[in-house]
Amino acid sequence: FSGPALAGTTGSHGNEEPPGVGSLQLVLRSAAYRLVHAGQEVRIEMDGFGFLEQPGRAMLPERESLVLLPPGARVRSLEVEPLGTRELPGKYRVVPTPRLLALSSMTGPPEVRERQEAEWSEAHRAAYADDGAYPGEVARIVGSGTLRKYSYVRVAFRPFSYPAASGRLIHHPRARIRVHYTTPEISEAEARQAELLRLDTVADERAARLF
Secondary structure (H helix, E strand, O other), X not given: OOOOEEOHHHOEEOOOOXXXXXXXXXXXXXXXXXXXXXXXXXXXXXXXXXXXXXXXXEOOEEXXXXXXXXXXXXXXXXXXXXXXXXXXXXXXXXXXXXXXOOHHHHHOOHHHHHHHHHHHHHHHHHHHHOOOOOOOOOEEEEEEXXXXXXXXXXXXXXXXXXXXXXXXXXXXXXXXXXXXXXXXOOOHHHHHHHHHHHHOOOOHHHHHHHO
């Protein structure tokens, strides 16, 4: 996990949903960025962001955030609305993500390394010949989980899109997301257990740091 955690205070729960169904809306924001040129290629560096890790494809900023959900909530879907989108002037050759060096390629026979290099080269060739926007989604759900009474979802935000073949670089400084979720109907016994969980403070200190 490489990014911040976002609680409901930065968004608002939908109040027109039927019982057992809800949504949480908030805005993800990018940070200051730098275009670092190296020869004919450019590397995008953004404060507080890591990178997409798809070997051979453009190395673009990405950050994962934890979004706090009601106890027991289960995610249904994610709506994403990019805000303030603009295309940077000029054409760019974004540096590709390097291949991942497996232990077998360093200690095994040369043909293992050669095969991995060939696979990276093919992935790189195909990616940079494609003019579809990469990545295809400005934000997406990459996981979910619980921390005792807390439920959360992990959302990855990608503030740049890159149609590689044409060299266009598109910046999405913000994205409004709405996380749709369900809260299952529970029995009386489960309701008592839920109340006990609500009173459970064991994870509060850790949650305060995360959320």
